[in-house]
Amino acid sequence: MDISKNHPRYASLVSRKKIVDAFESGMLAKAGLIAHGRGETFDYLFCEKTHDFAIDAIRAAASALLLAKNPVISVNGNVTALVCDEVVALSKEVPATIEINLFYWTREREDAIRLAFCGIDPKVKLLGNGTKPKIKGTCSNRAKANSKGIPNADVVLIPLEDGDRANALVNAGKKTITVDLNPFSRTAIASDITIVDNIVRAFPLLVREVARLKETPSLIPDALVKFDNKANLRKAANYLKNRPYSFEEELICIR
Numbered sequence: 008m009d010i011s012k013n014h015p016r017y018a019s020l021v022s023r024k025k026i027v028d029a030f031e032s033g034m035l036a037k038a039g040l041i042a043h044g045r046g047e048t049f050d051y052l053f054c055e056k057t058h059d060f061a062i063d064a065i066r067a068a069a070s071a072l073l074l075a076k077n078p079v080i081s082v083n084g085n086v087t088a089l090v091c092d093e094v095v096a097l098s099k100e101v102p103a104t105i106e107i108n109l110f111y112w113t114r115e116r117e118d119a120i121r122l123a124f125c126g127i128d129p130k131v132k133l134l135g136n137g138t139k140p141k142i143k144g145t146c147s148n149r150a151k152a153n154s155k156g157i158p159n160a161d162v163v164l165i166p167l168e169d170g171d172r173a174n175a176l177v178n179a180g181k182k183t184i185t186v187d188l189n190p191f192s193r194t195a196i197a198s199d200i201t202i203v204d205n206i207v208r209a210f211p212l213l214v215r216e217v218a219r220l221k222e223t224p225s226l227i228p229d230a231l232v233k234f235d236n237k238a239n240l241r242k243a244a245n246y247l248k249n250r251p252y253s254f255e256e257e258l259i260c261i262r
């Protein structure tokens with residue numbers, strides 16, 4: 008189906024199409040469809056906008072990635088479906104290693120994800136899903152990690168993640184960054200830096216911020232020192248609590 012750019016819900020429809028296409032290509036878990044729906048709901052409530060609290064978290068995340076000795080970006084089916092290009096761009100800009108890590112792992116899904124990344128850049132370096140549990144305190148498939156990737160990382164970017172692994176990575180002493188539209192999720196609360204925004208808006212901004220901070224490295228320490236994740240999450244939750252509601256405003260908010 009062609010989606011008209013004039014459709015008021017164009018961006019949302021494009022994301023849905025990417026998710027459905029990814030499911031049909033075998034890359035996305037069934038549960039990935041549900042996870043996307045949960046994300047959409049929160050995005051709706053956030054008026055599908057990148058708020059100041061997300062910008063502050065993006066700045067802190069870019070700083071942490073640039074200060075890292077061994078940064079790793081963990082990708083799953085949903086992340087690949089929505090922001091494959093930007094993951095590649097970010098991995099080059101930082102530079103950072105990309106590692107596939109799937110909650111609902113199958114060989115077929117891992118291969119489909121690899122294929123999607125190779126379609127963006129045939130030379131992209133992509134670590135495969137580890138086969139042995141390497142992350143203590145995680146009982147799902149997410150405990151598995153590639154020995155060349157997350158176990159040696161000092162900073163990990165784990166967008167659209169489940170709470171167990173976020174907690175375990177923080178406990179393992181890794182600076183943990185996530186992107187999660189749900190400010191109440193265990194992942195959002197456990198992580199050191201939570202970007203409460205839609206990954207389709209946050210990732211391009213993150214790539215740009217990394218490039219900008221590379222030009223002005225003096226800004227990096229300040230962005231990190233000033234960042235307080237819990238206070239930032241409260242700002243996101245307060246936005247939802249105080250969100251205005253009138254029919255007129257809703258129609259302006261969600262186009």
Ligand code: PTJ
Pocket residue numbers: 035036038039040041042043044045046047049083084085089108109110111112167168169170186187188189192204205206207
């Ligand atoms: O590909 P796999 O097998 O690793 O599985 C991936 C999913 C996403 C299915 C798996 O990690 C999962 O079940 O995740 P959860 O526990 O549903 O958490 C995903 C979180 O991402 C939820 O809090 C959603 O609100 C959030 N989310 C979904 N879509 C977006 C999002 N956050 C930002 N941008 C989105 N587009």
